[in-house]
Amino acid sequence: MPNVAKPVAILASEAPVRTKPSNYPEPFASRMTGREKRPLGDLFGLMNFGVNLTRLAPNAVSALRHAHSKQDEFIYILQGNAVLRTDEGLTPLSPGMCAGFKAGTGNGHCLINESAEEVVYLEVGDRTPGDEGGYPDEDLKALMVDGKWQFVHKDGAPYA
Amino acid sequence: MPNVAKPVAILASEAPVRTKPSNYPEPFASRMTGREKRPLGDLFGLMNFGVNLTRLAPNAVSALRHAHSKQDEFIYILQGNAVLRTDEGLTPLSPGMCAGFKAGTGNGHCLINESAEEVVYLEVGDRTPGDEGGYPDEDLKALMVDGKWQFVHKDGAPYA
Numbered sequence: 001m002p003n004v005a006k007p008v009a010i011l012a013s014e015a016p017v018r019t020k021p022s023n024y025p026e027p028f029a030s031r032m033t034g035r036e037k038r039p040l041g042d043l044f045g046l047m048n049f050g051v052n053l054t055r056l057a058p059n060a061v062s063a064l065r066h067a068h069s070k071q072d073e074f075i076y077i078l079q080g081n082a083v084l085r086t087d088e089g090l091t092p093l094s095p096g097m098c099a100g101f102k103a104g105t106g107n108g109h110c111l112i113n114e115s116a117e118e119v120v121y122l123e124v125g126d127r128t129p130g131d132e133g134g135y136p137d138e139d140l141k142a143l144m145v146d147g148k149w150q151f152v153h154k155d156g157a158p159y160a
Numbered sequence: 161m162p163n164v165a166k167p168v169a170i171l172a173s174e175a176p177v178r179t180k181p182s183n184y185p186e187p188f189a190s191r192m193t194g195r196e197k198r199p200l201g202d203l204f205g206l207m208n209f210g211v212n213l214t215r216l217a218p219n220a221v222s223a224l225r226h227a228h229s230k231q232d233e234f235i236y237i238l239q240g241n242a243v244l245r246t247d248e249g250l251t252p253l254s255p256g257m258c259a260g261f262k263a264g265t266g267n268g269h270c271l272i273n274e275s276a277e278e279v280v281y282l283e284v285g286d287r288t289p290g291d292e293g294g295y296p297d298e299d300l301k302a303l304m305v306d307g308k309w310q311f312v313h314k315d316g317a318p319y320a
Contacts, residue, residue: 008251009244009259012236044260046232048286049209051258072206076172076282078238084169091168098211099169100204122236124284126208 006045012053012122015040023149024064025159028140034060034113040122049126056082056119062111064140069132073101073125075111080119082111103128108136166205172213175200183309184224185319188300194220194273200282209286216242216279222271224300229292233261233285235271240279242271263288268296 015038022032034057041051056062062075065085076098084091084099087107093099101109113119133142133149143150151159175198182192194217201211216222222235225245236258244251244259247267253259261269273279293302293309303310311319 006262008246008248009253009257011256012258013256040236040258041232041234041260044234045262046234046260048232048263048288049234049284051234051236051260051284072201072208074201074204074206074209074211074284076200076211086168088168093169096171096173097169098172098200100201100206100211102166102205103208122282124209124211124234126286128208 007043010040010043012038012040015043015053018052023151024140025151028064028138031061031064034058035062047127049124052123053078054121054123056080056111056113056121058113058116058118060113060119062121062123064135065108065110065137066142067101067106067108067134067136068103068125069130069134070103070128071126071131072103073109073123075099075124076122078120078122080113080117081115082119082121083114085110085112103131106134106136108134167203170200170203172198172200175203175213178212183311184300185311188224188298191221191224194218195222207287209284212283213238214281214283216240216271216273216281218273218276218278220273220279222281222283224295225268225270225297226302227261227266227268227294227296228263228285229290229294230263230288231286231291232263233269233283235259235284236282238280238282240273240277241275242279242281243274245270245272263291266294266296268294 018037022029036055038053077093082093086109131144178197182189196215198213237253242253246269291304
């Protein structure tokens with residue numbers, strides 16, 4: 001953010017919502033309805049990792065179940081009750097709980113809000129270059145090209 | 161943590177407290193009394209960044225005021241009221257507030273608990289190699305050597 005004055009501190013819930021609701025191609029992007037991300041780290045000019053304050057409405061999911069090849073991820077539940085889906089099955093998460101997703105394990109993860117209340121959590125991910133996203137349940141693969149995600153079928157064919 | 165079973169998720173407040181209260185040499189280490197760090201990311205095998213759940217008793221401080229040369233930092237207040245000290249002066253922080261400290265600015269930061277209640281916050285820092293810690297208010301400099309902090313006087317002389 002060149003030439004933009006950076007705040008010393010902010011109330012995270014007042015940070016602007018990310019303009020683009022999802023980077024996924026269809027039909028996956030539409031599945032992200034009810035998910036709202038507020039990038040926090042970017043507001044302070046952080047480059048090495050991103051932090052989002054993310055809200056999931058009832059029935060919303062955090063992402064397609066996915067695993068990163070090089071970038072670690074971490075989540076911390078601030079409000080509400082979510083279900084974490086991994087190769088280990090379903091793990092209920094409540095406020096004050098956290099989980100980390102080490103790069104390179106291939107163990108995909110996503111959060112699901114099966115409750116009737118909003119879920120709010122912090123998510124942290126680093127920006128190690130050359131990352132790839134694997135989606136065990138979908139015909140989808142994500143490649144980081146020039147700092148932006150490109151999505152292809154598992155056979156490498158691009159999404160239209 | 162080789163050969164240690166990793167949890168899927170944990171209650172952050174039940175994570176083990178870091179054994180070594182402070183890495184600083186004296187007389188600085190003693191100033192960290194009342195600060196308690198629970199490393200969270202390490203429990204999940206994360207390598208690219210660290211996440212701590214940190215508690216400050218009344219009168220405790222987060223660290224000596226410092227700035228990193230290469231590693232970004234981020235904090236999010238979960239409980240209690242702290243004061244953030246930077247080159248901009250004193251900024252009051254309450255639950256739900258966050259701040260980021262971009263590497264390389266030289267703008268030192270620390271949190272101070274001037275309240276009568278405990279302060280609890282999350283702190284995130286990446287592990288970019290070759291980092292140095294600068295301490296604008298002290299005769300101290302921190303060098304990362306083989307993944308461990310080494311502390312020297314500003315003229316490079318080691319602390320005894």
